[in-house]
Amino acid sequence: MSAGDFEVLILQRDRLVQDNKLLVQDNKLLVQDNKLLVRDKKQLVQDKKLLVQDKQQLVQDKQQLQLAQDKQQLVGDKQQLVQDKQQLGRDKQQLVGDKQQLVQDKQQLAQDKQQLGRDKQQLVGDKQQLVQDKQQLVQDKQQLVQDKKQLVQDKQQLVQDKQQLVGDKQQLGRDKHQLVQDKKQLVGDKQQLAQDKLQLAQDKLQLVGDKQQLVGDKQQLVQDKQQLVQDKQQLVQDKQQLVQDKEQLVQHDRQLVHENDQLVQMVNQQQNRINHLQSELNLSSCPSGWQRHTVSTCYQLSSSKNTWEYARQDCASKGSHLVILNDEAEEKVVSGFGGDGTIWMGLSGRINGYTNNWEMTLVDSSPLRYTNWADQRWDTWNCFCAYVHYGSSSLETWFRGSCQDHHYWICEKHPGSVCRG
Structure with a gap:
């Protein structure tokens, strides 16, 4: 009662x-x-x-x-x-x-x-x-x-x-x-x-x-x-109404648990891979101010905000390039470096005047194998530069914006290419 x-x-x-x-x-x-x-x-x-x-x-x-x-x-x-x-x-x-x-x-x-x-x-x-x-x-x-x-x-x-x-x-x-x-x-x-x-x-x-x-x-x-x-x-x-809301929350919670389990499995796989590579290779560590992701990748987060082109040139001057996210595991690691801010990534795009299709280019000219775009209209710009926003409530964290906007950026390089002087 x-x-x-x-x-x-x-x-x-x-x-x-x-x-x-x-x-x-x-x-x-x-x-x-x-x-x-x-x-x-x-x-x-x-x-x-x-x-x-x-x-x-x-x-x-x-x-x-x-x-x-x-x-x-x-x-x-x-x-x-x-x-x-x-x-x-x-x-x-x-x-x-x-x-x-x-x-x-x-x-x-x-x-x-x-x-x-x-x-x-x-x-x-x-x-x-x-x-x-x-x-x-x-x-x-x-x-x-x-x-x-x-x-x-x-x-x-x-x-x-x-x-x-x-x-x-x-x-x-x-x-x-x-x-x-x-x-x-x-x-x-x-x-x-x-x-x-x-x-x-x-x-x-x-x-x-x-x-x-x-x-x-x-x-x-x-x-x-x-x-x-x-x-x-x-x-x-x-x-x-409360019963309906409760059922929706239960379904959402189950979905989050399932996704979390998948992420844990992926992290464990990557960690096992890292441990295996570290046991086989004895490579030198990242230089001062850089952070290691795997045995072959180092990252450096900028201390200020600027345009996409400025960020690209800054990374090139350090023998690196703007970060390229190849999978969910790497994106999770980068989100740990960048926090909740907005960060330029090494991806840009423009409309092809002949085909009227989008052409996307990575800064290292490699093919684009992985995306995580948020829900945005594609007819807002003729060209764009991509950034990530890990403070968003959505699981889709890639956004398109004007290349003249100011964001933080992360440079990516391999330890073998580090100049030690």
Whole structure:
């Protein structure tokens, strides 16, 4: 496994850990919502009990007759409370619908967290049970409303009997005081319901914000996935290119090893030849400033640069001639003398005006048996002088140039022709 794949796995693990944390938080939120619904259920049961008590109180009021105006006010307040509760019920149903949608989205993002999904399904089942309980409570409320309407009709009948009950006014006054206290209690309950409504609205806004955040996170994950796919494709292409480059380098290395082996064999052959000739001949060494190649050849490298003609005359004045390269072995030896510089050699050429062919001439008038030309155009000059450049990266080291250029040169002579004075 490469380092890139390991980093991808770490990133995926971190994302899964974050998703797990989010799901745990959502689970806690659902548990809290469940508790809130249970509380609401209890509150509705209490409201039902209160309404039953109100019904009983109204029955008692039918017997004792309360003041008409106070009763109408209380009925109006109770109807307002019923409307507020119904509105809260609708808001809760809307919130339940939003929560169910969020649960579906979260289940899509966390397919591998089946255990948490089962817990959520259990919570959703509890919610549905609470919703059914709530619907039952709403039906009970409707029944109580009908009872209230019946009581209102009875109240109107009691109003007609009011004139007959004037004598009981003092008793009704005391009852009125009790009803005022009950009214204060109902007003307190109304304020509590209003606060609960505000809290539910804030919870709804929070859930909407969480849903938008989840949508944004999902889009970011999709973009990250696309970017990773593109990076992977680019890495695959780079790998294929590197494999091709490696194969080419391996082939080139094999070629160099093969050529090196050939050169080693040639050097060994020449060295054996030299050793054999030295054992048979006892020739004198090269003079001072000259270097021996074989038993029959001495070389001298110039200390400055000049034209080809100047170099030819300088060698002639020393009883020698510009170096002539007869084979690869001699060229390798000369390259050791000349280093990486450019060096004139004893070869020139010109175009034959009649045949339009190149005529090449060695300074000792011998035939040209060996060449090692670099890749150059032949139509650049009408005549040229040859030089070698061992600093070139190519194995072909012979070049053509103007005879007026300045290069170093090497003179070549045989020890037998050396004048010792």
